Amino acid sequence: MAERSTIEWTTSTWNPMTGCTRISEGCHHCYAERLARRLKGINPKYANAFKPTLHRNGLEEPLSWKRPRRVFVCSMGDLFHEDVPDDFVKDVFDVMRRARPHVFQVLTKRSERLLDLTKKMELTENVWVGVTVESEQHLDRIKDLTRVSAPVKFLSCEPLLSKIDNLPLDGIDWVIVGGESGVGCRPMEAEWVRSIRNVCVSRGVPFFFKQWGGVNRKAAGRLLDGRQWDEMPDKKK
Numbered sequence: 001m002a003e004r005s006t007i008e009w010t011t012s013t014w015n016p017m018t019g020c021t022r023i024s025e026g027c028h029h030c031y032a033e034r035l036a037r038r039l040k041g042i043n044p045k046y047a048n049a050f051k052p053t054l055h056r057n058g059l060e061e062p063l064s065w066k067r068p069r070r071v072f073v074c075s076m077g078d079l080f081h082e083d084v085p086d087d088f089v090k091d092v093f094d095v096m097r098r099a100r101p102h103v104f105q106v107l108t109k110r111s112e113r114l115l116d117l118t119k120k121m122e123l124t125e126n127v128w129v130g131v132t133v134e135s136e137q138h139l140d141r142i143k144d145l146t147r148v149s150a151p152v153k154f155l156s157c158e159p160l161l162s163k164i165d166n167l168p169l170d171g172i173d174w175v176i177v178g179g180e181s182g183v184g185c186r187p188m189e190a191e192w193v194r195s196i197r198n199v200c201v202s203r204g205v206p207f208f209f210k211q212w213g214g215v216n217r218k219a220a221g222r223l224l225d226g227r228q229w230d231e232m233p234d235k236k237k
């Protein structure tokens with residue numbers, strides 16, 4: 001079954017693989033890692049906790065969903081982790097291609113492998129592909145993303161950890177920004193968010209402000225300059 005999601009920019013999650021290893025500073029307080037460790041011993045799917053694990057029995061689930069939905073793929077891991085075999089990644093993309101009523105949102109920090117593997121695939125119009133850019137140090141991921149032949153390419157600047165001046169938006173269709181939440185979270189300054197919002201507005205790129213984050217995520221809310229920013233790409237479902 002797809003799981004309904006409380007993530008503001010999607011409606012459901014689908015995890016044909018789970019688990020990951022940390023790759024950059026954005027991973028420091030990885031929510032998926034914390035949750036997987038909690039679920040070990042409770043949910044058999046997480047028997048390996050956060051070790052990358054394939055769930056072949058869930059691979060064809062999207063083909064049975066009746067109502068169209070927007071689905072965050074591998075919210076509990078990174079599909080492009082080096083331990084996930086090429087053929088399995090291809091199988092996941094094949095299912096997405098066949099499950100056309102649904103929109104799939106694939107997000108990774110492993111942009112080089114994303115580019116490498118998708119070169120050999122047909123990416124259909126219902127597959128959105130994005131990379132995480134938590135600081136200026138990772139702008140190279142955007143270069144890789146823009147070379148992928150996906151109909152919608154998006155950036156997730158979450159957790160935003162520094163100001164990013166002049167975020168490069170050529171070939172980018174959507175930008176999400178969010179702060180880190182939970183105990184020990186690193187603060188995000190309003191000026192960093194406005195800087196990205198302003199460049200999106202000036203370039204006509206849809207901007208989605210997910211949350212301020214902080215220790216009390218709900219209390220901090222998601223208003224920026226008095227309004228919610230919930231823009232989505234035109235090709236949304």
Ligand code: SF4
Pocket residue numbers: 019020021022023024026027030031032033076077078109
């Ligand atoms: S890449 Fe994503 S899933 Fe993997 S450790 Fe980092 S934040 Fe967690």
